[in-house]
Amino acid sequence: MNCDLQSKFNELYQAKPKFLAYSPGRVDLMGSHTDYNHGYVVTMPINLEIECAFTPNDTGVVDLYSCDFNTTIKIDTKTGEMIEGDDWGKYVSAVAKVLIDEGHKLKSFTGAFCSTIPVGSGLSSSAALEATMMAILAQVSGFELDKKTMALLSQRAENVYVGVNCGILDQYSVIFGERHKAIKLDCRELSHIQVAWPKDLMVAICNTNKPRTLHGSEYDDRRAQCEEAVCEFAKIDSKITHLRDVSIEFFHEHKDKLSEGAAKRAQFIIEENNRTHELEEALTNADYPLLKDVFNRSFEGARDLFEIANDAMEQMYKAMSTAPGVVASRQAGAGFGGCMVSLIYKDKLEEFKKGVSDTYKELTGIECEIYGVKTAKGTHIESAE
DSSP states (O other): OOHHHHHHHHHHHSSOOSEEEEEEEEEEEEOTTOGGGTOEEEEEEEEEEEEEEEEEESSSEEEEEETTTTEEEEEETTTOOEEEOOTTHHHHHHHHHHHHHTTOOOOEEEEEEEEOSOTTSSSOHHHHHHHHHHHHHHHHHTOOOOHHHHHHHHHHIIIIIIOOOOOSHHHHHHHHOOTTOEEEEETTTTEEEEEOOOTTEEEEEEEOSOOOOSSSHHHHHHHHHHHHHHHHHHTTOTTOOSGGGOOHHHHHHHGGGSOHHHHHHHHHHHHHHHHHHHHHHHHHHTOHHHHHHHHHHHHHHHHHTSOOOOHHHHHHHHHHHTSTTEEEEEEOTTOSSSEEEEEEEGGGHHHHHHHHHHHHHHHHSOOOEEEEEOBOOOSEEEEOO
């Protein structure tokens, strides 16, 4: 257990915690915005994580402290409403409300958590918090949830009560994570396969230190344009319900039916979905030229077709792509800032970090953060005793 977290719990509550809950962050290796289009995503749960120390209580009020924000929230377990607290508490409240909607009678707990997942970085800090709270509330309240139900309810919490119309990717990834494995997620079937990982490669996550937010109109606009494209294509072929159903040949034959914006968004999603299959092949066969090519095409599409890149991402892409030890580089998460991802040779991490840091600082004047990460186990609870 993190000694600082244990000390903080003891300081706050004059007791030792009974349990520890963990949820990892995640980085998508291919499949930006394909999740809500019912496509595929290659994703990797990572060892940047949320750790929460907790003990059940009988007050009917969740009392939860964040070491990172140095604030406490209180949630009424009968209503799920936040009695007092900070902005991050809306995610805890949302999870409680969804469980209440499902008919569960919630019991309360006292807890403290810390996180190594940078907030606003595109590494799923909100999904990790939702999954952690879902697991804790189920345990202290005495009911069980299977992993798929946890993912779906966590997604619903964010959609309905936080107001972010996200797909299933983040929640599924942090809950189903396994060590030493990447995941190729089928967002329609809600199933996944394990993807082989080349032994000499690792993932480096490069934080632009330009936080992103999905509360603005950009995310919703792009989702609406994808839906606009589906609506038009469905008039031609009624079997089409999502962009996953559209081949690139069909797209080029009928793209004149779409507005310019919808056509650009649809082309990116269709091509990006195809790239997830290419990435699986490249990783399985350790085909490094293909890895570089498919990552490059993904970033170019994100920049030119889906238009989710900004200047900080452009400069980071240049810095990553020219650093020592790099194999392939692209965006991570939903875009609009946050983190980016590179596949690099394991023995070149320090040289890569220095190269990226120096170049990015020269280009932008901004200090960046770079994390060499490993795969991680999904949401789980352990005894602290």
